[in-house]
Amino acid sequence: xxxxxNTDSRxxxxxxxxxxxxxxxxxxxxxxxxxRRLVEAILAAGQPVTLPDIVxxxxxxxxxxxxxxxxxxxxxxxxxxxxxxxxxxxxxFAEPLLSHHHHLVCVDCGSIxxxxxxxxxxxSVDRSLAEVAGRAGFTPLRHSLDLHGRCAGCxxx
Amino acid sequence: xxxxxNTDSRxxxxxxxxxxxxxxxxxxxxxxxxxRRLVEAILAAGQPVTLPDIVxxxxxxxxxxxxxxxxxxxxxxxxxxxxxxxxxxxxxFAEPLLSHHHHLVCVDCGSIxxxxxxxxxxxSVDRSLAEVAGRAGFTPLRHSLDLHGRCAGCxxx
DNA sequence: GATCATAATGAGAGTAAGTATCATTCGCAC
DNA sequence: GTGCGAATGATACTTACTCTCATTATGATC
Numbered sequence: 001x002x003x004x005x006n007t008d009s010r011x012x013x014x015x016x017x018x019x020x021x022x023x024x025x026x027x028x029x030x031x032x033x034x035x036r037r038l039v040e041a042i043l044a045a046g047q048p049v050t051l052p053d054i055v056x057x058x059x060x061x062x063x064x065x066x067x068x069x070x071x072x073x074x075x076x077x078x079x080x081x082x083x084x085x086x087x088x089x090x091x092x093f094a095e096p097l098l099s100h101h102h103h104l105v106c107v108d109c110g111s112i113x114x115x116x117x118x119x120x121x122x123x124s125v126d127r128s129l130a131e132v133a134g135r136a137g138f139t140p141l142r143h144s145l146d147l148h149g150r151c152a153g154c155x156x157x
Numbered sequence: 158x159x160x161x162x163n164t165d166s167r168x169x170x171x172x173x174x175x176x177x178x179x180x181x182x183x184x185x186x187x188x189x190x191x192x193r194r195l196v197e198a199i200l201a202a203g204q205p206v207t208l209p210d211i212v213x214x215x216x217x218x219x220x221x222x223x224x225x226x227x228x229x230x231x232x233x234x235x236x237x238x239x240x241x242x243x244x245x246x247x248x249x250f251a252e253p254l255l256s257h258h259h260h261l262v263c264v265d266c267g268s269i270x271x272x273x274x275x276x277x278x279x280x281s282v283d284r285s286l287a288e289v290a291g292r293a294g295f296t297p298l299r300h301s302l303d304l305h306g307r308c309a310g311c312x313x314x
Numbered sequence: 315g316a317t318c319a320t321a322a323t324g325a326g327a328g329t330a331a332g333t334a335t336c337a338t339t340c341g342c343a344c
Numbered sequence: 345g346t347g348c349g350a351a352t353g354a355t356a357c358t359t360a361c362t363c364t365c366a367t368t369a370t371g372a373t374c
Contacts, residue, residue: 028321029321029322030321030322030369030370030371032321032322032323032369032370033369033370034322034323035322051360051361062323062324062325063324063361064323064324064325064326064361064362064363065322065323065324067360067361067362068322068323068324068362069322071362072322081242083240083241083242084240085238085240085246087359087360088360089242089360089361104289104290104293104295106295107298113293113295115289115290115293116289117285117286117289118285121281121282121285124278124281125278125282125302128274128275128278129259129272129274129302129304132261132272132273132274132304133261133272133304133306136261136270136272136308136309137308137309138261138263138270138304138306138307138308138309139306139307139312140304140305140306141264141305141306141307142304142305142306143302143303143304143305144301144302144303144305145282145286145300145301145302146300146301147286147289147290147295147297147299147300148297148298148299148300148301149290149295149296149297149298149299150295150296150298151293151294151295152293152294152295155296185350186350186351187340187341187342187350187351189340189341189350189351189352190340191351191352192351208331208332219352219353219354220332220353221332221333221334221352221353221354221355222351222352222353224331224332224333225333225351225352225353226351228333244330244331245331245332246331246332
């Protein structure tokens with residue numbers, strides 16, 4: 001298990017709840033018990049999770065509510081949806097609740113791990129993307145840079 | 158409509174068919190009439206397309222066969238599947254049938270446009286990704302660098 | 315703390331992208 | 345031309361996700 005900046009970049013639980021509450025309030029959403037438990041399930045995972053992951057980790061949560069609330073959290077900028085091609089979408093905290101990072105996506109098992117690149121490269125990427133976006137009349141919101149391959153568990157087969 | 162290197166980076170139709178035929182043969186697949194028409198529909202689009210795009214453009218093709226054949230083409234390295242979160246997956250020719258590029262993904266309408274970055278930046282990205290992949294015991298196959306935002310048609314709203 | 319308007323919940327029905335099935339047809343080798 | 349295995353395509357199926365709606369929780373106001 002590689003130790004990444006992931007662990008360090010997390011807010012404390014109380015800070016996280018405060019930040020989430022603020023963002024939900026800004027969109028006129030309530031921070032209910034179910035949403036709090038959902039946020040804690042994602043926090044506890046420490047990596048991108050699918051709906052089944054969440055329901056297993058927090059059996060009291062109804063799948064339909066989890067789907068609905070993941071949508072609410074995404075709309076409020078609390079959570080990002082990662083659609084990497086597997087059966088399920090993955091969810092993780094959005095910036096700046098989790099600092100800017102990218103993903104190692106395993107083409108075999110579908111697992112997703114967070115990785116961090118140095119700021120200089122990120123800046124170059126943003127500059128280049130801004131340039132090509134400008135040419136296309138495209139308004140950038142965020143970029144995603146994922147590495148697809150085989151995770152340590154699945155081997156290089 | 159922005160003019161990109163997209164148009165220039167395409168092979169001629171006959172070269173494309175030859176390359177596809179080779180790749181299919183290498184995987185013991187036949188290059189049938191239906192697969193040929195599918196390839197031509199993707200070529201004619203000149204950008205990533207969904208299954209409905211293909212079926213509309215080539216009404217003679219049966220959806221079930223198109224799905225199956227897109228799978229065959231993906232397995233043979235002819236086509237890449239892009240899952241960007243919309244309702245449908247997008248398909249386009251894989252490298253080197255189409256030269257290495259990235260995507261502008263519209264968060265409103267879901268459309269995907271190809272863009273090209275300079276080789277120096279690509280090299281830096283690859284170096285950095287190789288480094289973090291190595292630390293995680295991850296075997297890289299390819300990277301995807303997509304810019305999410307709003308396309309010229311959807312505005313900055 | 316009680317009341318109330320409104321939002322959230324959750325069980326289940328519904329939707330639709332994509333896959334599996336299988337009898338028929340096609341393509342290639344001989 | 346014959347024959348065998350692969351490809352086709354209509355259809356049934358699977359399943360991730362969404363919608364519905366009666367019930368319940370939430371937070372503001374008194």
